[in-house]
Amino acid sequence: MKFTVSKEIILDELQILQGIVEKRNTMPILANILLNVTENEVEITGTDLEVGMKTHFSANIEETGTVTVSGKKFFEIAKSLPDQQMVTFKENNDLMMQVTAGESEFKVLCLPKDDYPVVAEAKFEKKIIIPVKEFRSMIDRVFFAIAQEQRYYLNGALMVVKPKSLELVSTDGHRLSYVSKKIEQPDIPKEIRVIVAKKTLNEIRKYEEGDIEFDLDENNLFFRCGHRTLISRIIESKFPNFEAVIPKDNPHILMLSRDTFIAAVRRVALLSAERSKGVKFTLEKNRLRLFSSNPEIGEARDKIDVEYKGPVIEIGFNAQYFIDFLSVVETEKVRFELKDENSAALLRPEGEENLKSMYVLMPMKI
Secondary structure, eight states: OOEEHEEEEEEHHHHHTTTTSSSSSGGGGGGGGEEESSSSSSSEEEOOOOOOEEEEEEEEEEEEEEEEEEHHHHHHHHHHTTTTOOOEEEOOOOOOEHHHEEEEEEEEEEOOOGSSSOOOOOOSSSSSSEEEHHHHHHHHHHHTTOOOOOHHHHHHGEEEETTTTTEEEEEOOSSEEEEEEEEOOTTTTOEEEEEEEHHHHHHTTOOOSSSSEEOSSEEEEEHHHHHHHHEEEOOOOOOOOOHHHSSSSSOEEEEEEEEOOOHHHHHHHSSSTTTOOEEEEEEEEEEEEEEEEEETTEEEEEEOOOOOOOOOOEEEHHHHHHHHTTTTOSEEEEEEEESSSSSSEEEEEOOOOOOOOEEOOOOOOO
């Protein structure tokens, strides 16, 4: 196997694979990437058995072949080379990869290609197309509310593909974030519901331009953007019935300035309890009071003007949960709907055009 390519081309691909390859060394082979050199191109594959990626690029190919090599060391070598340098990779069936660039030379031990796990191939027959920029914005709206726990179905976001829309939903049991967008998918005979792993969504956020082609089989999800294909194992669990969680009749409505509200929450949260981040909100006519206290530090108070004409309500929330949502909202105004001090609140960005967002937040005792 032998090919030559510029540093910049291979470095971009090796860098994107750093988020995929296994770092915990549960299986040594998973720290490696698979290099498959054909007559026309070089294909690189990385996987941790749950999430994988295949990427390919053109190169000056002299000999074909397949081998696996340390993804981290390969990346560090390429990164260390001078810019605009042409790099030659050569392996003579002795499981030793020789890397040369100018006067620099490295030899890296490889592992047999037969030990590398098989990564599923996609057919992309469904013709489901999602614009990258808009999908990234949707992921940002739900990413922060994905749990990290033993209930696997909460370790990802529910993706619902319908003939005329795309939805993403996440929850950690204390809050729920929902976002949808109108996307025409006329070739879908029925809606698709799958849970997409948090790591997969994070890798999709690294895609920059163009469209994502989406496909799936019995076990895997596939997201292709340009010359890169992301493969993710389907999380085999039933996602909670999120429609039942979204409040339908919250009669008390506040209209808030997003910037003013998030600034006040951040200030008052400075003296909240470290673990709970609890802040008490007191709703009064056209005013919102905020209060936090920590016996070991002190207390904080603030108040802001709001649009509100309902009864006085005192209710507590985790301040960080507000900050997470408001940090990704882009509208000037936010609609805050409440029923009483014991029921879930509903937040919606006011005046959104491209996306429809909802954020459900459970109260806490303070």
